[in-house]
Amino acid sequence: MAMSKVLFLPDQKNVEAEKGTTIMEAAQKAGVYINSLCGGNGVCGRCKVQISGGRVFADKDSIGLLSKDEIKEGYVLACKAKIDHDMEVVVPPESRLEEEQILMGEGIMDYSRPERLLVPKVPADPLTFFEPISQKIYLELQPPSAGDNTSDADRIIRELRKKTDYQDFKIPLHCLQGMAMKLRDNEWKVTATISRNNNSWLISQIEAGDTHDRNYGMAIDIGTTTVVTQLINMNTGNVEGAAGSHNLQAHYGEDVISRMIFACDAEQGLDPLHKAIIKNINNLIEILTGKKGIDKEQITAVVAAGNTTMSHLLLFLTPCSIRLDPYVPTANIFPRIEARELGININSNGILETIPAVASYVGGDIVAGVIACGIADHTETKALIDVGTNGEIVIGNNEWMVCCSASAGPAFEGGGIRNGMRATRGAIERIKIEDNKLIYRTIGGSMPRGICGSGLIDCIYAFVTNGIIDNDGKFKTSSKNERIIERDGERQFIVAYSQDTETGKDLTITESDIANIIRSKGAVFAAIKSLADYVGLKFKDIDTFFVAGGFGSYLDIPKAIGIGLLPDIDPERIRFVGNSSLMGARIALLSGHTLDRAKMIANGMTNIDLSIYHPFMDEYVAAMFLPHTNRNLFPSVKY
């Protein structure tokens, strides 16, 4: 095999790559992350890199999506350009996503700060009382005697019954093996790890001496884009630390659909996707335990929440039939397993629970969100709106719940928007125009690299209230704003000038970006409206609207109402909750009862398939206007 040397900058990583392989493949080999939305099909243009030395084999596939200037500067698409000679490749900022850039949600729900789960030990509120799914109980056993020669196993169970409120314990074989010596060598003083399994408790581990204070759990939100974890002290419920990273599956496709295609069309495509998420999780475990000096063996339980496809990939279940009509997953309720079965590096008998899903497109992340927002816990009707590539809506109370999923497009996560980006460092997250002056703020206060969801909402709101665009999202021909330019055959608005940006290029919003955002907000609103109509509710009948999603660390609710994304109700009744999936996973970890209820919630939720629910399309068309074709729905919006 003829090999070429490739140096990736600015990472300074060298790799030998076979001639004829793509730059993307070489980058994967080198451990360099390059963005990709389309999974290497050369259609999203997100993986552009600059050849700063050597030569590359570039055909029309590898430059087709680039501007003339970019081609002149040596840019190619990493997924299509093939290696032919030794070369030097610069991965520009907009094509990078560094680990440390992932927002853990600080400032949203305070995930990363130690936090006490505010539930009493005594089930005053029986719906989420504190009962971690994995507990360590220190036992000082009475040694056996002629008058008390019950078996070792029964002796342990007897003492556990005294020390806990639980009756039904089971000891698996691996725990019985070697147990006799462990008891006798340690003068009958041992710590039992017990973990909830349906209605009984499994004794999964016997440790010498008193180790009960060394018991941790992990909550994981497996997002399509990012994987976020929390390390939880199982005795106190405190969050000891948080860590996140981008989902390594992105190498094989940025969105859920392209990963499903990879899993099903590539030969043994499921395997790399499964391994990628396991690697993600193990990396995050390393980071969290390393920071705290905690032994991985002390992590005894993991609860993971993700959309149905992510949960399938985690468990090595094929997602192929999820993608195809009639959209059937292998399972919605996932078995409790030992984490080592999947190669997850925690205690060798530690357990993994996966939050159950409702259907192919309403996953465990939504069920976790329902838990976090307490939607199933109260008589008042509440709603959860999770805005991502799919917008999922749940409306319900303690008696009934309905949900639906609408294809919103990735606009609010920065996808499909020329200078859109996820809510990471350098993203413009807030924008306002005051006295004709544009003011913005970036995440981390650094130079802007792009605009995230909350910034885009602010933008559209500023444009329409300042007469820059019409209610149909087109730039007003009457507007004389100097920032409106015509470039690459399209009208666009310069949000940040090249001299102020990290990329050294203007950050603009084009007319087609605006159309994308309107389509997204229209789909979300139409879904909310359709679902409310389906159950015969007016918005005023809904007590609280919880809004979750990756908009950024801050979502300006009145502006989200102003562009017609959220219903026009008292903004006080709308609460932005950030990563409700992670929060639900943590609650399930700390409350076995809640974990059990997750199955009831998943089973009990009625899923409305909008693709065959005709009123949705009419609602969608009506919502393609700022704020809405029917102004009566937005009485408070005055522009």
Add this chain to the structure above:
Amino acid sequence: MAMSKVLFLPDQKNVEAEKGTTIMEAAQKAGVYINSLCGGNGVCGRCKVQISGGRVFADKDSIGLLSKDEIKEGYVLACKAKIDHDMEVVVPPESRLEEEQILMGEGIMDYSRPERLLVPKVPADPLTFFEPISQKIYLELQPPSAGDNTSDADRIIRELRKKTDYQDFKIPLHCLQGMAMKLRDNEWKVTATISRNNNSWLISQIEAGDTHDRNYGMAIDIGTTTVVTQLINMNTGNVEGAAGSHNLQAHYGEDVISRMIFACDAEQGLDPLHKAIIKNINNLIEILTGKKGIDKEQITAVVAAGNTTMSHLLLFLTPCSIRLDPYVPTANIFPRIEARELGININSNGILETIPAVASYVGGDIVAGVIACGIADHTETKALIDVGTNGEIVIGNNEWMVCCSASAGPAFEGGGIRNGMRATRGAIERIKIEDNKLIYRTIGGSMPRGICGSGLIDCIYAFVTNGIIDNDGKFKTSSKNERIIERDGERQFIVAYSQDTETGKDLTITESDIANIIRSKGAVFAAIKSLADYVGLKFKDIDTFFVAGGFGSYLDIPKAIGIGLLPDIDPERIRFVGNSSLMGARIALLSGHTLDRAKMIANGMTNIDLSIYHPFMDEYVAAMFLPHTNRNLFPSVKY
């Protein structure tokens, strides 16, 4: 390492053995079985072999237990004699136990003949209704559609609910993995294997097409001496075949105590004992499936019954604390496991259930016997007497049960008796003296090799009723019987003359043999009497006495009463049931409800520790007489 060649006869097996190793070790290497009672300590004298060529290094340990004649003929103890030169070793008949010699119980309970479990599908008798613990259900699933897009897992469970009476199903991860393709590749026609797990059913396997008629189970009785199995058709309950072999653990000690010592004193002694029984079971699986042309993958469940130590060794649990005061096992209730965890070669998701034990010396074999005899199923009080090295007694009914275990010694299994042997080919099993003429019958009709339990009982009865011995078991000086001789300083009775025997030596019963048998029968009777007294019952209050044990294929009940082994009641109320442990295991395999009840039986049985129950010793002393010191207890015995 200096090596010597050893040829074992009559097996014609050659082996190279290191100089200084014992003949026993070389035999194990060669796969030649040599008896051993003491586990190689040179104290039982059961492993004697004859050196027919070459030389051997023999010291006083290796010949100490032998007679002068034997030493002259070149006999040594295989466990002590060390290899020094090339040699030829004859393993004499009395030191061999060949696989094919194990009685499967034919003629006792008809285990080996196809047999229908006589329980109706509808629980007319709810105590043992037919509900195999592992079932195969053929499913023709409705393919998913837009109006019915429940998950694959729920689709299967829904259909299983329709096809069975069960509601609660769980699917483990390994079964979900790959399931989507299996369903779609086979047009939604599959067979689910479901196995009982507490109160729910686990879907352990999905096979393409209709395989429901290929479902087998194995019942195993793990005796200290022999391992006996039955292959069961799980659809019909028929016994498709039976196979038995000696317990390969005998290499490490013949009885339970010597194996416990080996497991605990030898470095990693548990491992070879565990591996030996697994090898036993796999060998028997090979034999049974080979005979019937059945794929091992079609065996989906195994139920094993054994004493507490055998169950521990099967499950790789240390038996060390069972042996030591206060006699505590690791567990009495054993977890349900996947058979592959232990390396048992059945279906890769097949299950192993082990019948629970009551205490260290009342094991799962007794609980299985209680099941087989229906002791816990009826209002009438019944008793089970299992005679082995320990005699275990259970008395009870559907409301209460008590049990005890008495050290009876191995006499009735041929142990501790000069010419005693187990009930295998060549064993004299019946003896009578009519008109001063002694008549005997051997198992298999072959030349006699020794005398088994039933033969010994017949013998003692014949001696005492013909005035050959006194009521205290001594040969009457007045008796002029020509078969009574004095040899090796002891009086003995020739049962078979040398010209008629396979060994070419007289088969005799010595005065100390008779004393051993009286001690054994005395211990068993005293235990029965003590237990009946403990619960305040007279023998007449006990509806039926079931007698189990390895006496042979036939036990003459009136003679067993006549020597004072069994209580003097109407012989019609005493039933010899042979291997009740195997029968109980089979019933548990075919009736999950019964398997569950086994735990209740084991937990509910009160174990009386005779070693601290003072009346027992008085009863024991009183029973050291033929039939008993208190003749009032044996009114019908007239000699």
